[in-house]
Amino acid sequence: MSTVVFVHGLWLHASSWAPWAERFAAEGWNAHHPGWPGDSPTVAEARANPDRAGGFGISDVVRHYVELIAGLDAAEGPVVAVGHSFGGLIVQRLLAEGHVAGAVAIDPAPMRGNILLPxxxxxxxxxxxxxxxxxxxxxxxxxxxxxxxxxxELTAEECADLYERWTIPSPGRPLFEDAAANILPGSPATVDFDAERGPLLLVAGGMDHTVPASLTRTAYKLHRRNTAVVTDLVEYPDRGHSLTIDHGWTEVADTALAWLKEKGF
Structure with missing residues (x-):
């Protein structure tokens, strides 16, 4: 038995992971999808109280999840993290810093070293x-x-439905930190590519505007310099940044599940 912690990115509420948590639980996983610091319990409450989310940076979010993971029951087995967008950057740090045993980073926000932003x-x-x-x-x-x-890559109807169902105000600070990642030493967007860590799967959406696949491919190349650890890449050529919440989310979830099973979780 293993445990999975889902980490959302900017502008999506943690409850957007609920279908994933249910699917993983059906396969025997202990699934958790906590929010970021400052997040409200519901989408409606988050929209009504946008100031709660302000001011939190990348390292604040990492520390938040480190504390949450440390509080999990060790009897639930090894912990892996699955993150989307900025959540994908967060889970790479959690993995490199030894807080989780494996990770799946989906359309991850660029880290330090990812120089050319489309x-x-x-x-x-x-x-x-x-x-x-x-x-x-x-x-x-x-x-x-x-x-x-x-x-x-969605119909106008599906796009409007997802916007209404899941979007929330999010802190602006991570975007400023990420924009300055390659010019500021000690950037919180730094991932240790030389770390001794567990396996990492990177997932790219080929039509993504927010994190184009070129950024995820570059992340893959940066990680692959460390030949002592496992790094894999999967690309969905026709998918956008909504691939974790739109009509095709089950395909991505099942890819993650199959990969994790293959890696022994």
Whole structure:
């Protein structure tokens, strides 16, 4: 028996992982999908209280999950982490720093070393970066911004439904930290590529505007320099950033489950 902790990224509530948690639980996993620090229990409450989310940075989120993982029952077996977007960056740090035994990073936000950011990534990040006050505040996506960053491969109807169901205000600080990752020593977006760690699966959406597949491929190349550890890559050429929550999420979830089983979890 193993335990999985799901880590969401910006603008999606932790409850967006509930279908994944149910699917993993059906396969015998102990599944947890806690939110970030400052998150409210429900989507409605998060929208009503956007200031709660403001000010938290990447390292704050990492520490939050480290504490949560440390509090899990050791009898539940080894812990793996599955993260999407900024959650994908968080789980890579959790893995490299020895807090989890394995990880799946889906469309992960770029870490230090990922130098060339495509224009579409910069367009999405500009939602926060265009206003310095967002460093300490929270940022909410408009329906059009969600459609560009998440739902560009969806029908208008499905995109609108996902926006209404899952989106919440999120802290702007991680986007500022990530934008400066390659110019600031000690960036919280740094992942130790030389760490002795468990296996890592990177998953890319080929049509993703927020984290284009080129960024995930670069992350794969950076990790593969450490030949003493396992790093794998799967790409869905026709999927966007919504691949964990849209109509095709089960395919991605089953890929993660099969890979984890193959790695002995």
């Amino acid at each position: 224009p579409s990534s910069l367009k999405v990040a500009s939602v926060a970066l265009r206003n310095p006050a967002n460093f300490r505040g929270s940022v909410t996506l408009t329906p059009d911004e969600f459609a560009y960053g998440f739902g560009n």
